[in-house]
Amino acid sequence: MTGGRRTLAVAGVVLAVAAATDVGRHLHGGLPSVAGASSDEQESSVADAPSAAPATTVAPATTSVAPAQAAPARTPRETAGAASELDVHVALPRSLPARVVEVPILMYHRIGATDASMGPVARGLTVAPDDFAAEMAWLHDAGYAAIGQHDLFAALEHGAPLPPQPVLITFDDGYRNVLYHAAPVLHRLGMHATAYVITGRIGRGDPVFLTWQQLAHLEAMGVEIGSHTVSHRDLTLLADSEAVRELRASRRALEADLHHPVQWLAYPIGAQDARVRGLAQQAGYALAVTTLPGLRQDAAAPFALRRLRILDTTGVAGLAALLGRAAPA
Numbered sequence: 001m002t003g004g005r006r007t008l009a010v011a012g013v014v015l016a017v018a019a020a021t022d023v024g025r026h027l028h029g030g031l032p033s034v035a036g037a038s039s040d041e042q043e044s045s046v047a048d049a050p051s052a053a054p055a056t057t058v059a060p061a062t063t064s065v066a067p068a069q070a071a072p073a074r075t076p077r078e079t080a081g082a083a084s085e086l087d088v089h090v091a092l093p094r095s096l097p098a099r100v101v102e103v104p105i106l107m108y109h110r111i112g113a114t115d116a117s118m119g120p121v122a123r124g125l126t127v128a129p130d131d132f133a134a135e136m137a138w139l140h141d142a143g144y145a146a147i148g149q150h151d152l153f154a155a156l157e158h159g160a161p162l163p164p165q166p167v168l169i170t171f172d173d174g175y176r177n178v179l180y181h182a183a184p185v186l187h188r189l190g191m192h193a194t195a196y197v198i199t200g201r202i203g204r205g206d207p208v209f210l211t212w213q214q215l216a217h218l219e220a221m222g223v224e225i226g227s228h229t230v231s232h233r234d235l236t237l238l239a240d241s242e243a244v245r246e247l248r249a250s251r252r253a254l255e256a257d258l259h260h261p262v263q264w265l266a267y268p269i270g271a272q273d274a275r276v277r278g279l280a281q282q283a284g285y286a287l288a289v290t291t292l293p294g295l296r297q298d299a300a301a302p303f304a305l306r307r308l309r310i311l312d313t314t315g316v317a318g319l320a321a322l323l324g325r326a327a328p329a
């Protein structure tokens with residue numbers, strides 16, 4: 001890593017650290033140029049297995065989050081503009097509201113070509129670029145609005161209005177091919193998404209995974225960054241201290257690099273229970289996604305958001321079916 005992390009030149013926009021408050025989620029300065037090669041993709045070692053987590057409901061947390069210890073002091077701004085949202089830690093209401101919103105959250109992993117060396121799990125989690133583009137085009141044409149994490153948080157916890165047919169698009173594990181094959185499609189269609197990255201895999205020279213600089217590129221293209229912990233271990237099997245370290249160290253690393261709060265979490269392999277959900281809150285997160293299926297999100301369970309798993313075989317027809325829509329002709 002070089003000193004380039006201090007000042008990031010992205011798509012002609014210089015994102016000086018001190019000017020980070022002016023950087024929103026909507027930068028329209030053109031696409032960062034990214035080399036399109038994906039031939040370096042290998043078998044994943046972090047493919048998520050189907051969740052074994054019980055489908056029980058969450059005991060609502062009742063305390064407010066005070067996650068700001070690790071972050072640089074910033075002046076909260078009352079403006080609702082997207083440009084300021086990234087810079088302010090959000091806090092859960094002291095008493096979580098009884099509210100359910102229908103916001104399907106799509107769970108992708110890799111967007112790329114498959115090859116014979118891949119095992120069945122890795123292949124299943126790899127959506128072909130053409131299929132991904134077709135799925136996004138269908139969502140767009142069908143009137144879905146791809147919202148961001150702040151939109152979901154505000155809708156759940158504060159009753160903020162959402163656009164019609166909201167959807168949240170997510171990518172787990174931080175694969176580099178998301179930058180090559182997903183971000184340009186999303187950017188072109190004006191769709192937001194979130195990439196949950198494993199901070200221990202970033203910047204280690206492994207071409208399968210994103211680099212720190214590429215995280216900034218993704219953000220510039222409208223893809224928010226969330227945490228998928230430091231090392232992708234099953235948090236339910238770790239002692240409290242170790243689980244908190246996984247959660248907190250990854251969040252702090254992302255915040256230090258991106259210069260804004262990062263309060264969005266995806267549990268590795270979807271594994272979570274009441275203890276882990278409590279630790280995630282303690283570690284400063286505001287929303288966390290599971291691999292439990294479902295279209296509706298419960299404001300009383302912000303650390304147990306449900307997702308729809310999108311596989312290589314899902315396709316547009318499968319996506320439409322998951323969303324309860326008629327398959328397109």
Ligand SMILES: [Zn+2]
Pocket residue numbers: 046047048172173228232268269
């Ligand atoms: Zn994962």
